[in-house]
Amino acid sequence: MLFKLSLKNIARSIKDYAIYFFTLILGVAIFYIFNAIESQTVMMNVSSSTYEIIDLMNNMLSGVSVFVAFILGFLIIYANRFLMKRRNKEFGIYLTLGMSKRKISLILFFETLIVGVISLVVGLVLGTALSQVMSLLVANMFEAKMTEFEFVFSSAACLKTLIYFSVMYVLVMIFNTYAVSRSKLIDLLNAGKKAEKVKMKNPWLCVIVFIISVCTLGYAYWCVTGGISDMQSGNTILIPIALGAISTFFIFWSLSGLLLKIFMSMKNVYYKGLNSFTLRQFSSKINTTVFSMTIICLMLFFTICILSSAISIRNSMTANLQTLVPVDIEINKKMDLPEGAEFSSAVVADSKVSVRETLNRLGFDVNKYFKDTLEFNLYVSNDFLVRDTLGSAYEEIAKQFPYLDYNMAETFIKESDYNKLAKLYKLKEIDLNDDEYAVIADFDSWANIRSEGLKHGTTITLNGKTLKPKYDKCVEGFVNMTSSHVNTGIFVVPDDTLVNMPRETGILVANYKANDDGGREKIEDMIINLDDSPYAENTYIGASTKISIYEGSIGLGAMITFIGLYLGIIFLIASAAILALKELSESTDNKERFQMLRKIGTDEKMLNKALFRQIGIFFLFPLVLAIIHSIFGIKFCVYLLETFGKGELLKSIIMTALIMVFIYGGYFVITYLCSKNIIKERL
């Protein structure tokens, strides 16, 4: 009998449950999809180094899943509480009819069970379907070749989803039982009748609180952008975050009172159509929902930051590689090592030998396998430190960036060598006069610091020759191939200034003599195997190859993107669902109010417009503040992730915006339509 009642309850209130159901199904599906990636990657045809990264990614995804489960669990309990509140009257009637609290708990138990089973089944089916699409994305991300489409069902992910969600549902059941056992009949029956007290806040207090919170927020913004250089350890970031969260709360608190005051003083606007009604609706609710607004705003903020930086990392990483890895291989070797106890004599002897000769001794035929070969040296002068090159700007810069190492020895390259390299790398060539030098760098913050020194016209003296800067800022460029912009600065000087200087590094860059990927991979394998040569023991030689850099950064980019997408989407769903449920749970009150408006003859169109605005404001308010937060948050992320690349941000912001519009907008539309249905009921 009780089971039947539960079934009927659900069938009857399916409209009210729609959003709850929708969210649960979405949650289950997403949870499954991201946990099923593991079994999809197993099928992929990729190299072993990519496998390592995939392995790391899968481990991280399952770690993140635990966190996601906490968020979803919190969301489900929260949502469930709303639904319980709506049904207070119903429970009250059961109790007056003589049903025991235990039996009510049992009804709720069955209901949760039914809802849980249905949502799990539908969610898993949906998840399995969507994960086939996901497998295309996964293959694309890792640039693996999809030879044929294969239907993948991950029983491990399925089982994991079942276990995690079962635990959540059991928690909900316990929570419900507790809530029912604590409730009082009189409160249940009168739940709908309680007159709402609208407390008006003191407008002056609001103004003061608002100003203080805006200032605090401004300070927090400054901390992560303008004052970023003061941030020396990871913990300092917590202060602006805490300040931001607190001021967000107080901004909502004060703004609700303030906006009402402002609009009320604009009498012509306030007393137009249903404006007064809409505003009061808004302010009466915001008083009670400031806290959840804050949470939602912060969650949206994290979502925007996570999504846009995760997507941008992947984009800029791959985009960077085109310019950062212009040739197939770069081999470097320590040169002219000092004699003494530090290095064995064999190593010291080897360090006099050029890179090309070393390769020969290792048994590798440079002419046979390499083309476009270019060999050159980098020089380091130990009596020439970073602080010297900054000249008169040093004091100021050291004060601004106290944590940087200014006692690093500087690196030099011959003008002719660099120009040959620049031609090969397709970089800007530099034409120096005899008494000039230039600096190449592509790590933004270092480039800025060095440009400061160049602007001051700092001269440097090498081998008795004094050089002055050719440009007043750094030239974008690099020597070593890496996956990101990490060149902090290399000095390009006229060839004769480096005569007799000890070499620091010997570098050989080249392309493989091969026509296709297969041929290139063969040469690559040969180079990897050089490590086994007996001569390798006594030489400090290393190589960066296009293939290894691509694999590494593609894997890393994909990993960050997936984790970012996972977290971002879950956060987004959670916050949108909370808003939607909150709005819908108040629709019963709204129903009466709209009924009243209808009785005094308000047009349907006007009512719908008022409802649309009311819900719209509720969805928009936290979003707007979250977007403002994000402007600064993304700036901070850009700073942190600078080395991964720049420029690609716009694209990722557009992607993020699309995801936001789709999910957040979707929740908004569903909420509006459901509410419209509720207020339409019976005239």
Added chain:
Amino acid sequence: MESILKIYNVEKYYGSRSSLTKAIDNISFEVEKGEFVAIMGASGSGKTTLLNCISTIDRVTSGHIFVDGEDITKLKGNRLNKFRREELGFIFQDFNLLDTLTAYENIALALSIQNVPYSEIKVKIEKVAKELDIKDVLNKYPYQMSGGQKQRVASARAIITNPKLVLADEPTGALDSKSSKMLLERFNYLNKELEATILMVTHDAFTASYATRVIFIKDGKIFNELRKGNDTRKEFFDKIIDVVTLLGGDLNDAL
């Protein structure tokens, strides 16, 4: 006198063919401009259904209702809403004030949904507040007011649009006797001084005795009709009581 409300052979049925309930069974009457009419009847007699039909909240099964010459049973959709907000004023038993708005804003809403500019709203509210003696409570919220105050605010909202007809459904139903008396005296004032036409539904003889005419309904039919004429309120009250006694049944309980 021209008649503002004409009701012709109105019938309203509920239920299906097998179990038909005639809530209104062929009722016809007219209300003239400037009249204060009370409709009396026991609960279930069909008086509220009748009011709902006149106020277009409910639809008639057959028959016609003319307000100022216009057949409102033919109105639909937004024309219906327009009619309701421009030609009618409502007063409900449970006040139906919006709990989130102050008294002032509640009254203003009736005008602002007609797109009346604020300058005009301001003047009109000042005037109506004086007439209904609610100046002191204008800035209060419904939960801060007494029942009588709430009902007078609701009345202000109903008449501020200068409706052709004010419909009141058990306006004193939720009030104590002192507040009832005060409200009804205001109704009399509105009726006499401002020439408002009022149609009121009640089951209370005391409330009905403030009207100029009382129509009795029993089982969906008009049972009797009384006119005040030159009687004092007390005499009129006694006459009403006589009819109520005649009506018998449960209307007695309501006394």
